Amino acid sequence: MKPLTLAAVHGERSILSLIASGALDMHFQPIVELHDGRIHGHEALVRGPRGTPWESPDALFAAARRQGVEIELEIACVKAAVRRWAAHRQPGRLFVNVSARALVEAFCQLSAHECASVLRSHGLAPSSVVLELTEHEHVRDFGPLLGAAQAVHSAGMGLALDDFGDGRSSLRLWAELKPDIVKIDKYFAKGVATHGAKLQTLRALLQIAEVFDTTMVAEGLETPEDLKVVRDLGIALGQGYLIGRPAHAPAGRADEAACEVLRSRDIAVLPELRRVAHRGFTAARFIIDAPSVAPSTTHDELIQRFHADEGLHAVAIVEDGCPVGLLNRQQVLDRYTKPYFKELYGRRPCTLFANLTPLLVDMHTGVEELTAILTSEDQRYLADGFIITENGRYRGLGTGEQLVRAVTELRIEAARHANPLTFLPGNIPISDHIGRLLASGCDFVACYGDLNHFKPFNDHYGYWRGDEMIRLAARAFVTHCDPRRDFVGHVGGDDFVVLFQSEDWMDRCQHIIESFNERALALFDPQALAAGGIEAEDRHGVLRFFPCTTLSIGALRVRPGIFTDPDAVASAAASAKRIAKARACGLHVVDSGEDGGAAA
Structure with a gap:
């Protein structure tokens, strides 16, 4: 090989000179099977000559673009990757990057049969080579690219879509090209262990991959926590610095840190997506298409309007399209039946006794602002209802009953996923995690925690301090658990x-109990602390003495093959908790493989 001089590097035809001299260097980064850690293949990554301005691939391709030889450089990189890979005689597949333009150009020069013959001449089976389509954002004409993709498959090679989800990807391209593999942009895998939104995005992409019968690769895996989450999601292949960095020679196995994660039977604690209270829920859902009246409408005319429509709970007073008042049906009828009201006020305008400061709610108001209405000082909306507007103009009416019912239902639904007091996962995520633990076949411990004598405390000091006690318990659990391995949920109360x-x-359980029991004392007043508790009514209304609030935990050792249903695990753990409370022992342990339990 003729050496490349620095003078040649800076020459007018330097990129083509670099290609002709064979100075392109290839590195290989491993891609592994996430279910067992075996090497699936390697991605070939080009490097320019060391010690030159083009050592990095970005600089190399930038220079090729300036000189108008980008496609020539791409095709040269594919050829260099095939030659170097064949020389290593490494098992697994070779992944080679190629742009849409270069792919189309290559198959204009070679037929599928000729391409397969070239690979075989290097001792490579066409099925061992995967072409990764890059820069697919530039695709404008799908026809030639679809033809090239068909040629790739006809040659027996695999086709991959690279960096899907980077903001320039096309779901249409995925659907039409029907790639064998889609590599998901590293943004979604990086930090997925702590970002619920990224987790949900990967889940959605997995569903799309299943529809199109596509294998997914998660790129950018750099931490054990992210690797464990991606593995547990069921993504087939992974790539990233934790698995292995690009090197001159292909790797025989993944790096030990990655192997340790992939060998482990522990499951990941998946991050929960904080469910913002139904962003699509607005006041527009409440609109009752109710007629309005003018400010000059008399009480006599108003009574006729109410008699004509028995379902009208209220009527808005509207002037020039804008609401100026609200009249409650029952209040109007009650007032009209009083002695002499008809004679004195029947022909007077209805604004005389109207609510001239009604509650106005824009139809685009979200549920968070609607919830605030429930705790406002002015509670007239419960009887009168409220007026719904759009840009200040009248659109219709809403009832207090609608508002209370809707907000309550939304809170109940949200609490099934995350407790609104502690923001810990609720019943559905708890059951999901137990199900994943059971499916993994690993040992785990299900603990059920409950506060002793909490109801008397809550009744005695009020729910504000009661809420603080519950938050204190939540902090004790979270503080003494490993967020990477232990799942903390709040069932309720x-x-x-x-x-x-x-x-x-x-x-950890002992630390949780000790921490809570010590800190909970700060929520009692000095008199209660001196007495060791409080006097309060029990569930039967009898006044008696209750000790200061403490924490009991029932622990269930779950052995493989004993349980198949998450509800059965939760029920057995709750039974252990009841024993702990009855014995006032702090921690009671039950082994699912034994009939009895042990107190600790």
Whole structure:
């Protein structure tokens, strides 16, 4: 090979000179099977000559674009990758990057049969080579590209779509090209262990991949936590610095840090997506198409309007399209039947006794602002209802009953996913996590925590301090659990669930109990602390003494093959909790493989 001089690098035809001299260097980065850690293949990554301005691929291709030889450089890179890969005689597949333009150009020069013959001449089976389509944002004419994709498959090679989801990708391209593999942009895998939105996006892409019968690759895996989450989601292949960095020679196995994660039977604690209270829910859902009246309408005319429409709970007073008042049906009828009202006020305008400061709600108002109405000082909306507007103009009426019912239903639904007091996962995520633990076949410990004598405390000091007690319990659980291995959920009220994979779970439970019991004392007044508790009514209304609030935990060791239903695990853990409370022992442990339990 003729050496490349620095003078040649800076020459007018320097990129073509570089190609002709064979100075392109190839590195290989491993791609692994996430279910067992085996090497699936390697991606070939070009490097320019060391010590030159083109050592990095970005600089190399930038120079090629300036000189108008970008496609020539791409095709040269594919040829260099095939030659170097064939020389290593490494098992697995070779992934090679190629732009849409270069792919179309290549198959204008070679037929599918000729392309397959070239690969075989290097000792490579066409099925061992995957062409990664890059820069697909430039595709304007799908016809030639679809023809090239068909040629790739006819040659027996695989086709991959690279960097899907980077903001320039096309779902249409995925659907029409029907690639064998789609590599998801590294943005979605990076930090997925702590970002619920990224997790949900990957889940959605997995569903799309299933529809199109496509294998997914998660790129950008750099931490054990992200790798574990991606593995548990069921994504088939992974690539990133944690698995292996680009190197001159292909890797025989993934790096040990990645292998350790992939060998582990522990499951990831998936991040929960904070469910903003139904962003699509607005006051527009409440609109009752109710007629309005003018400010000059008399009480006599108003009575006739109400008699003509028995379902009209109120009527808005509107002037020039804008609401200026509200009249409640029942109040108008009650006033009209009083002695002499008809004679004195029947022909007087209805604004005389109207609510001239009604509650006005724009139809685009979200549920968070609607919820605030429930706690406002002016509660007349419960009887009168409220007026719904759009840009200040009258659109219709809403009732207080509608508002209360809708907000309550939304809160109940949200609480099934995350408790509104502690923001910990609720019943549905708890059941989902138990199901994943059971499916993994690993040992784990399901703990059910409950506060002793909480109701008397709540009744005695009020729910504000009661809420603080519950938040204190939540902090104790979260503080002493490993967020990477242990799942903390809030069933509701003063009931908590912890699903431990940490081997030192018993010590963690003791720390949780001790921490809570000590800090909970600060919520009692000095008199109660001196007495060791409070006097309050029990569930039967009898006044008696209750000790200061403490925490009990029932722990269930779950062995593989004992349970198949998450509800059965939760029920057994709750039974252990009841024993802990009855014995006032703090922690009671039950082994699912034994009939009895042990108190600790």
